[in-house]
């Protein structure tokens with residue numbers, strides 16, 4: 042199969058290539074790596090072969106591919122995809138960006154949760170497959186068992202989202218901010234006689250200083266948080282918050298929309314999104330049945346016992362980063378009544394939140410999944 046890969050050196054793209062190598066996906070593929078900035082230069086090395094980069098704006102070279110996977114971004118998709126289709130290209134377009142997610146002829150891909158929606162799309166001849174928003178994918182992976190059983194009346198999620206959601210440059214900026222905070226406080230830290238109040242004043246001064254790197258986030262994230270992600274939409278919501286309802290229901294292929302709502306917050310984690318979830322069940326399911334539904338829904342959900350030691354050790358970005366596991370814990374019934382459930386979930390947003398659904402879609406097209 043001839044497959045073009047665009048955006049392979051970005052955050053999502055590089056994790057995708059890493060996973061494709063680890064899973065042996067390049068066997069039987071004829072890949073072409075494209076670049077928007079370095080056509081003719083050196084691309085990645087796969088199975089001992091170093092690839093040359095093709096021009097990501099060369100429509101003939103793109104149209105020569107049976108499938109394109111792009112992790113380049115929405116502007117690129119909106120530039121290239123309509124021109125390819127207008128020129129009659131019939132290949133599969135697998136995209137990490139949000140640009141085409143809500144189009145009628147696109148399918149949102151999260152196969153452990155919605156394989157039947159993907160299969161229906163393929164049977165209907167659809168050719169555009171979009172990876173959903175990372176936070177929404179991780180929420181649906183975590184709650185798969187409750188959604189699949191039709192148990193959820195509504196869900197509200199308060200997110201703690203990592204820097205990686207913004208891409209490679211945002212991750213670097215978070216670490217650069219952390220480094221500056223550390224550098225400025227080094228002398229105080231080394232002095233056992235300094236007080237925590239002096240240390241706090243140093244950290245606050247660094248965070249408020251003009252010199253703190255902030256080209257990407259615009260404000261400090263290290264030692265702070267940002268309660269706004271993406272552009273404003275209606276009703277005081279951000280687009281990131283809006284996606285939960287819009288994309289969540291499209292992924293599930295629900296006949297009757299389930300209300301999703303919440304608040305999205307950027308925190309200083311590197312690549313794991315966490316979410317504190319409140320949901321209303323349609324009935325008073327016993328807790329052990331809920332545990333069984335959550336843990337049995339797909340092979341990646343890991344239910345963590347609601348007690349201190351396992352919650353601290355297993356239910357955090359530090360524990361989950363780089364793993365395909367989606368941890369779900371702190372599961373308990375709420376004071377509001379037996380149908381109200383509270384839980385906490387953590388997943389690597391570059392894996393199930395971004396690269397893995399794209400990688401698996403290619404495997405589905407190749408009949409390997």
Ligand code: NAP
Pocket residue numbers: 047048049050051052053054075076077078079097112113114115137138139172173174175205206207208209210390391394395
């Ligand atoms: P990214 O890291 O910014 O990479 C996108 C492109 O930026 C790269 O392919 C590269 O293109 C260029 N680039 C410029 N400077 C770079 C640098 N220093 N390091 C790496 N690449 C650099 O973006 P991303 O986070 O992978 O996101 C790509 C798309 O996926 C976006 O539409 C995003 O919304 C979507 N998405 C992202 C996530 C996420 O968690 N980050 C999750 C789901 C969906 P050239 O090689 O052509 O120059």
